[in-house]
Amino acid sequence: MEDKSQYGRMLKKENLRNTSHRQSILEALEASKEPVSAETLYLTLREKGISISMSTVYRALDVLAEKNIIVKTDFTDNNKSLFEIKREEHRHHLVCVKCRSVIPVMECPFHEYARALERQFGFSITGHKLEMYGYCRKCSESMDKSGNAP
Amino acid sequence: MEDKSQYGRMLKKENLRNTSHRQSILEALEASKEPVSAETLYLTLREKGISISMSTVYRALDVLAEKNIIVKTDFTDNNKSLFEIKREEHRHHLVCVKCRSVIPVMECPFHEYARALERQFGFSITGHKLEMYGYCRKCSESMDKSGNAP
DNA sequence: GTGCAAATGCGAATCAGTCGCATTAAGGAG
DNA sequence: CTCCTTAATGCGACTGATTCGCATTTGCAC
Structure with missing residues (x-):
């Protein structure tokens, strides 16, 4: 744009x-x-x-x-x-629970899954949101060094 | 429990x-x-x-x-x-944007996807949340009748 | 039982987000 | 280009969910 x-x-x-x-x-x-x-x-x-x-x-x-x-x-x-x-394409996100950084992710493999649920529940899905939580590379590494388990 | x-x-x-x-x-x-x-x-x-x-x-x-x-x-x-x-098993949800009803869904097909992202970004995923929005059966039907498109 | 830190109750405080209303400015008609 | 209607904006007051400070109570280790 x-x-x-x-x-x-x-x-x-x-x-x-x-x-x-x-x-x-x-x-x-x-x-x-x-x-x-x-x-x-x-x-x-x-x-x-x-x-x-x-x-x-x-x-x-x-x-x-x-x-x-x-x-x-x-x-x-x-x-x-x-x-x-x-x-163009919607995104999902990897959210680091430690440093709060957000990594956008393009791929979205959920269309078939959504289709199946629509059939199963008679629910018409118009959108979805997926967020994944965890530790980004940097934070996992810094915790490894300090000995704190994630 | x-x-x-x-x-x-x-x-x-x-x-x-x-x-x-x-x-x-x-x-x-x-x-x-x-x-x-x-x-x-x-x-x-x-x-x-x-x-x-x-x-x-x-x-x-x-x-x-x-x-x-x-x-x-x-x-x-x-x-x-x-x-x-x-x-035991985590859930996802179908949220009706009209009547706000929430349908819990057991299945979760995202493990492979998560694995792939972990490799790609060096991100350690500890949890995720998926919410799907749309119209539940009842609301789609009532809108069909009233002529309003969802 | 005793002691002490964790948990609770209460009310005040915070803070993202909303609202009412007066003012400004898009943008279509002429 | 000007006028007119009405959407958009600014301001400040307001709301409503959540948090916080502090005094009191309670779980639980000894």
Whole structure:
């Protein structure tokens, strides 16, 4: 999504006005390699010299998530929601429970599984979220050295 | 887990005192077929005539989740956390985005996938959470009738 | 039984997220 | 380009789940 006018089209398609704030938010999310919190996003924008309020950030994130342009995620921890742009392929995440780093993962082998569950329960699955917890390479190594088992 | 003294052993093993409140909480979670919120649990206990405070419920749930005796889950919605007892086999969930019903699912076909990711990223996976969203049978049907697409 | 750290109760505090309302600005019509 | 409607925004107050401080109680090792 290098072409920024693309955002305008996406917003229009959803009957959302193409405001400069929404543009900035989408650009910031696009630029971010990992999911960010509303607050982080707010601070990022302020740093860029953009004058915006928290309410607007929250409201924009809500409506964008509702329209499926971005994805809202809740990693169990500090009970803060994180947001990321919806890319071509959806992603899953490896979350390090120690240093809290997040590694995005592209592959998703769950389509057959989902199909089977739909048949079994008469449930129509429209989306899913998979998060995996554990220790990233660095944290496992540092614990090995210090003698603490993961 | 019919044998309630089992709880005592589990707690002791984690260096937690075997208090009557923790017993009650574990029993209530054991009895519940689906994940419950702290508040629901609190009310359930009060109804049973157990005098307990919200802080205690929260604190007990926290420590039990930390010790891996129960599981804390955040379904994106009303930003309330849900808790359930950790059973033999872990579960996944089908969450209806309309009526909010939750269907637990036993099967978990992800072990190979997890293994592959561990190799690929040097990440040591200790747990995972999969939630699937969509429309349960009842809600899809009622929407079909009313003409609203899911 | 005694002693002491862990657990609890209570109410105050925190803090992400929401809301009401007045103001501003998209963007379609003319 | 200007006008007009209405969505979007800012601000500050508010909410509601969760946490915290501190005094009191209770489990349990000895």
